[in-house]
Amino acid sequence: MEIKSVSKIYKLYDTNADRLKEAIIPSKKKRHKEFYALNNLSLNIHKGECIGFLGKNGAGKSTALKIITGVLKPSSGAVTVKGKIAALLELGAGFNPELTGLDNIFFNGNIMGFSRQEMMERLDSILEFADIDDFINQPVKTYSSGMFARLAFAVAINVEPDILIIDEALSVGDVAFQTKCFRRINEFKEQGKTIIFVTHSMDTILKYCNRAVVIHNGENIAEGSAKEMVDVYKKILVNLYDISEEMKINKNASLSEIGEWKNYFSLNKTLLEYGDKKAEIVDFGIFDMNECPSSKVISDEPVIIKMKVVFHDRIDEPIFAFTIKDVKGNELCGTNTMFENIVTSTSNPGEVVTVSFTQSLKLQSGFYTLSLGCTGFQNGELVVYHRLYDVLSFESSIFKNIVGVYDVESQIQLYKSEQSRVLT
Numbered sequence: 001m002e003i004k005s006v007s008k009i010y011k012l013y014d015t016n017a018d019r020l021k022e023a024i025i026p027s028k029k030k031r032h033k034e035f036y037a038l039n040n041l042s043l044n045i046h047k048g049e050c051i052g053f054l055g056k057n058g059a060g061k062s063t064a065l066k067i068i069t070g071v072l073k074p075s076s077g078a079v080t081v082k083g084k085i086a087a088l089l090e091l092g093a094g095f096n097p098e099l100t101g102l103d104n105i106f107f108n109g110n111i112m113g114f115s116r117q118e119m120m121e122r123l124d125s126i127l128e129f130a131d132i133d134d135f136i137n138q139p140v141k142t143y144s145s146g147m148f149a150r151l152a153f154a155v156a157i158n159v160e161p162d163i164l165i166i167d168e169a170l171s172v173g174d175v176a177f178q179t180k181c182f183r184r185i186n187e188f189k190e191q192g193k194t195i196i197f198v199t200h201s202m203d204t205i206l207k208y209c210n211r212a213v214v215i216h217n218g219e220n221i222a223e224g225s226a227k228e229m230v231d232v233y234k235k236i237l238v239n240l241y242d243i244s245e246e247m248k249i250n251k252n253a254s255l256s257e258i259g260e261w262k263n264y265f266s267l268n269k270t271l272l273e274y275g276d277k278k279a280e281i282v283d284f285g286i287f288d289m290n291e292c293p294s295s296k297v298i299s300d301e302p303v304i305i306k307m308k309v310v311f312h313d314r315i316d317e318p319i320f321a322f323t324i325k326d327v328k329g330n331e332l333c334g335t336n337t338m339f340e341n342i343v344t345s346t347s348n349p350g351e352v353v354t355v356s357f358t359q360s361l362k363l364q365s366g367f368y369t370l371s372l373g374c375t376g377f378q379n380g381e382l383v384v385y386h387r388l389y390d391v392l393s394f395e396s397s398i399f400k401n402i403v404g405v406y407d408v409e410s411q412i413q414l415y416k417s418e419q420s421r422v423l424t
């Protein structure tokens with residue numbers, strides 16, 4: 001598939017009156033502003049590849065997909081597609097909300113070029129995969145988003161597409177359904193079919209895509225391996241991607257330049273904070289190995305958890321600590337300078353200590369919170385100087401499938417022997 005210099009321009013009017021005037025009064029005066037939802041987008045997608053489209057909300061991903069599927073016409077440029085496309089678009093293009101699920105199977109099949117008889121032959125398989133029981137006889141407008149995704153996916157995989165496009169649609173399904181879908185997607189990959197994923201889930205991109213493109217302000221600003229593009233996307237999310245610099249990642253943005261670390265994270269406003277603040281945690285963040293702040297952690301890479309502590313009193317051997325919890329509040333892991341036998345010595349008023357914990361966080365994909373603390377012992381009693389519970393949340397993504405909370409990093413060996421030898 002070739003996407004060649006595709007642009008999509010929308011006319012934006014300040015008022016409806018401007019829109020009307022421009023339509024009916026012949027004049028050279030423009031009453032609209034032009035907005036480029038896509039700006040000269042070019043991309044080659046090869047047969048058999050599984051490619052991911054990454055980009056922030058409003059970047060232009062859905063517009064690109066709609067143009068690829070023919071739902072939308074480009075303002076300029078062209079898309080050449082070899083093969084049949086089945087698209088699982090978020091808004092369900094190709095489905096009529098007023099029709100029942102059953103009628104939509106035939107309606108959608110018809111759009112895909114299948115006769116009623118051909119769809120009848122596929123019906124059992126579609127119904128079995130969708131598994132929505134009697135809802136199949138209800139109008140699609142009454143469906144939950146999960147039910148709709150079930151039906152749309154069941155139809156898409158049964159019309160033998162050469163190219164399967166999946167736009168966030170699977171994220172609404174339950175875990176069992178998602179697992180079933182991803183098994184099918186893997187089968188598709190093995191059959192050498194082309195798959196295009198549009199998702200905010202970096203985990204999906206890392207697990208399934210060989211290649212990814214990052215779309216930003218309607219432009220294809222970077223393409224490369226899934227891993228590289230996830231890194232670019234992470235930087236875009238914290239506004240650290242410098243497009244002007246020959247589209248290279250701005251690795252040189254030093255921490256002093258980027259201001260307070262914590263500004264790069266969505267902080268928990270209802271956090272639990274306490275302590276006598278003789279030592280105060282004034283800044284903190286999670287960073288990748290390029291020292292870029294990121295609330296998206298890739299489990300396969302080391303991360304750095306940092307905190308800056310200002311001392312308002314003389315304190316001997318303060319203990320600096322962090323804890324990671326899941327969204328239900330279960331403590332999963334953590335450590336502190338005492339457990340790690342780090343000598344922290346004495347700090348005096350006005351001193352600022354920066355502590356960094358560099359380590360792997362081989363967590364299951366999902367959302368977590370970070371808690372920080374500075375404590376110590378005075379006269380044998382534990383004193384809390386400052387604790388910030390669940391101060392920020394972050395998302396972790398892991399390449400491989402694992403069971404449970406973290407990667408046990410198993411080293412597996414197999415030994416084979418003849419049965420006769422075992423028995424004798």
Ligand SMILES: Nc1ncnc2c1ncn2[C@@H]1O[C@H](COP(=O)(O)OP(=O)(O)OP(=O)(O)O)[C@@H](O)[C@H]1O
Binds near residue numbers: 037056
């Ligand atoms: N019909 C329209 N008229 C005007 N602007 C539009 C129209 N449709 C989309 N846009 C604008 O085009 C830009 C790209 O939208 P698009 O839906 O492609 O983004 P996206 O990357 O898919 O975002 P999301 O991740 O939120 O789905 C957005 O700024 C959007 O507001």
